[in-house]
Amino acid sequence: MSLSLKVYQAFDRAFITELPADDAAALDRKLDIAAKAFADRDGWLPAYQRMAILRKTSELLHDNRDRFAMMIAREGGKPLADAIVEVTRAIDGLVNAADEIRNFAGKEIPMGLTAASLNRLAFTTKEPIGVVAAISAFNHPLNLIVHQIAPAIAVGCPVIVKPAATTPISCVEIVKLLWEAGLDERWCQTFVTDDNTLAESFSTDTRVAFLSFIGSAKVGWYLKSKLPPGTRCALEHGGAAPVIVDRSVDVAAVVSPIVKGGYYHAGQVCVSVQRIFVHEDILESFTENLGARVAALQVGDPALKQTEVGPLILPRETERVSNWIREAVDAGARQLGGGRLSETTLLPSVLLNPPADAKVSQLEVFGPLTCVYGYRNLDDAIESANSLPYAFQASVFSSDIAVALRAAKRLDAAAVLVNDHTAFRTDWMPFAGRRQSGYGVGGIPWTMQEMADDKMVVLNGVS
Known part of the structure; x- marks a missing residue:
């Protein structure tokens, strides 16, 4: 046969x-x-x-x-x-x-x-x-x-x-x-x-x-x-790519590339933006801008030219991501957006301050979700970014060159993107994950x- x-x-x-x-x-x-x-x-x-x-x-x-x-x-x-x-x-x-x-x-x-x-x-x-x-x-x-x-x-x-x-x-x-x-x-x-x-x-x-x-x-x-x-x-x-957003940035300008990096192909990218560490001075403004931009994403049939976010690859993946989100919300995270369009399609969402031990904070989500965490001290944000057993690509957004270089030097990653999202790649550059x-x-x-x-x-x- x-x-x-x-x-x-x-x-x-x-x-x-x-x-x-x-x-x-x-x-x-x-x-x-x-x-x-x-x-x-x-x-x-x-x-x-x-x-x-x-x-x-x-x-x-x-x-x-x-x-x-x-x-x-x-x-x-x-x-x-x-x-x-x-x-x-x-x-x-x-x-x-x-x-x-x-x-x-x-x-x-x-x-x-x-x-x-x-x-x-x-x-x-x-x-x-x-x-x-x-x-x-x-x-x-x-x-x-x-x-x-x-x-x-x-x-x-x-x-x-x-x-x-x-x-x-x-x-x-x-x-x-x-x-x-x-x-x-x-x-x-x-x-x-x-x-x-x-x-x-x-x-x-x-x-x-x-x-x-x-x-x-x-x-x-x-x-x-x-x-x-x-x-x-x-x-x-893959990993759970971290992004650090310094208080010196123009919030409206940085949200767009971060959204692209986080929701491109419904987050099914090995270096997709997942964990976003935002300075407390701009946290409220950033969250408001991020939520609005995510809510405006065109979700639907990937064969249509206007679609920005399509489905996950299999129904079981939508179930997994939905369960992880529900677990984080039950543990105290606040959710912006979300929901389900079809058997395989989730509406994009943002989680604010999910617990450090939640799956969305510990594992690769591979779905249309980003997590936002506030920080006061840059080194604390870097320590959190480096806390997982994965190390692939990381980003820092800053108009302060000293902050950008300090983060670039201390982030545990094979590549650090400055003022760009973690999913940036050219096909002739080295592309490698460290550790797991x-x-x-x-x-x-x-x-x-x-x-x-x-x-x-x-x-x-x-x-």
Whole structure:
């Protein structure tokens, strides 16, 4: 009996399509194909071909921009305006990977620094690490895939990519474009399944040299613990991103980027604004402005151009977020906004001063909610911001450079955004979680480094 995976619209759970799914035999066959492609060193694709394929794929994606954007809006629930931005980023990301090949090289290692190293020439070269197993997440169903497969192709690694079971269409379609652009299927394959046991087998197979995982910390750290000796990995998880708002700011000016960072894709972003620490001198004004801006957000069908906030990915996620909000309110937090529009769509809300031990203060919400806390002393706000076992991106808004620099220096984060929200990202910058938020470094050029090995060559007898 053939397996299949049914795909539904996030917003109204309407059926979209049914895709063929892979079983254990298909997985073994695909891993074998990838391993044999890598083992045939004479068959490795030269750099110019990899560049040409990536550029051609970018052109094809540009021609299909609107189709992909609607696909993202339907299967993932991202508002169409933001889905268009995602496709635009993916188009550029493919070119970014192609361009990086020009600079992807080793270096000379100095010799002759001791008597024993005389008459030698040493240099390093870059080699692909091997078969890449990529497991992706639902919230950016195209661009996250590009972040995993484009670096692998650029470096010369065979890659097998498993999309989220809720959003597989974008992945399948971008891989088809790569094949159309001239990439032999051996070098990029899809692995479509909703079987977690099979996904674990995929991740931990001895033929895999590198695991690229984007998703929950619980799953990512578990898979890392199961990897065979020698298998490398990169894990991209999430957090509960903190924002510090200093009393020197123009409140009306800073609320807009904070709202974008907190409610973009209904808060389903690994660095979404979640915990906002506001100086007491401006707390009332900030809260009033924030509440008004959140209440004005256009919520609804993500396929409509005017929609700013769409659904969560599954009904169970709306139940979870609603329960967390209810728990915080019962414990004394004050709620602004909120409510439910549909089975999967929550109206955006703000919680004022939820308890420090509430789930919304301790865990990643991944929903259309931000939490506001007052502070008097900057160092106290920084201490609260740093109090969780996650550390990804953080923000500080201030017109006082001394405050901004003090916060930037002391916030425990891989990146501190000054006068910008925590969800800002370009696809060529390093993107990495610290502590429980991740392992390794993302961002297309940085991922290429992760997926490569350095080989040193030493020539003796050079005079």
